[in-house]
Amino acid sequence: MPKHSTQADTVIVLDFETTGLSPDMGDRAIEIGAVLIEQGEITASFQELMNPGMKVSAFIEDYTGITNTMLRDAAPCEDVMERFSDFIAGHNLVAHNASFDKRFLDAEFARMSCAYSGDFACSLLAARRIFQNAPNHQLGTLVKYTNIPSVGSFHRALYDAEMTAKLWMAMLENIGERYGLFDLSFSLIQKLSKVPKKSVHAFLEKC
DNA sequence: TGCCAGGCCCTCTTTAGGGCCTT
Numbered sequence A: 001m002p003k004h005s006t007q008a009d010t011v012i013v014l015d016f017e018t019t020g021l022s023p024d025m026g027d028r029a030i031e032i033g034a035v036l037i038e039q040g041e042i043t044a045s046f047q048e049l050m051n052p053g054m055k056v057s058a059f060i061e062d063y064t065g066i067t068n069t070m071l072r073d074a075a076p077c078e079d080v081m082e083r084f085s086d087f088i089a090g091h092n093l094v095a096h097n098a099s100f101d102k103r104f105l106d107a108e109f110a111r112m113s114c115a116y117s118g119d120f121a122c123s124l125l126a127a128r129r130i131f132q133n134a135p136n137h138q139l140g141t142l143v144k145y146t147n148i149p150s151v152g153s154f155h156r157a158l159y160d161a162e163m164t165a166k167l168w169m170a171m172l173e174n175i176g177e178r179y180g181l182f183d184l185s186f187s188l189i190q191k192l193s194k195v196p197k198k199s200v201h202a203f204l205e206k207c
Numbered sequence B: 001t002g003c004c005a006g007g008c009c010c011t012c013t014t015t016a017g018g019g020c021c022t023t
Helices: A058-063 A068-072 A078-089 A098-111 A125-128 A139-145 A159-179 A186-192 A197-206
Strands: A007-019 A028-039 A040-047 A093-097 A120-122
Touching: A007 A058, A007 A068, A007 A078, A007 A098, A007 A159, A007 A186, A028 A058, A028 A125, A028 A139, A028 A159, A040 A078, A040 A159, A078 A098, A093 A098, A098 A120, A098 A125, A120 A125, A120 A186, A125 A159, A125 A186, A159 A197, A186 A197
Parallel strands: A007 A093, A093 A120
Antiparallel strands: A007 A028, A028 A040
């Protein structure tokens, strides 16, 4: 879908579980989870395990709870990513530490000559500016810090995507209440995420 | 043989180093 047709009032929040940290070093995706936010509510979701064609390490099995046995019968990455491409078509994208998920999305899509039209925003960069007093900016810490109810398992793709989506909405609400901004655009949060921390207040005052 | 990420961001900075965050 051409870039100019990206829907401005919706966003997809996504999270990858992977075999490691770097697609450039041969790491692959093993699970994708995502939710669609429309008008402040989660209205759709996507979750699939995928077979990376290699064994995952004991560390990854322990870290994610995703075992080699679970992946043995999963669909190949290419099949899952083709379905995921349809799910995200036309939407802007959000992830916690988006540079990580963007690298894997780009790498998996590059293997199948697939592209996407949306822009990325990073909930980690935004949270570092909006919640400057949080103990740290790991997803789990921010979920507790913002009193988001949490009853699932972190480090599974759909749950992390859901928690990131709720964090994203909490950040929009926080800015809205503090600065009287109730028509926050995706691009404004992108710009906020590049503002020096000490200039965040002045930036939002001008909006 | 041994090693292996990358981007952001702060500071004791910019001719650099190291912590944070993601799996």
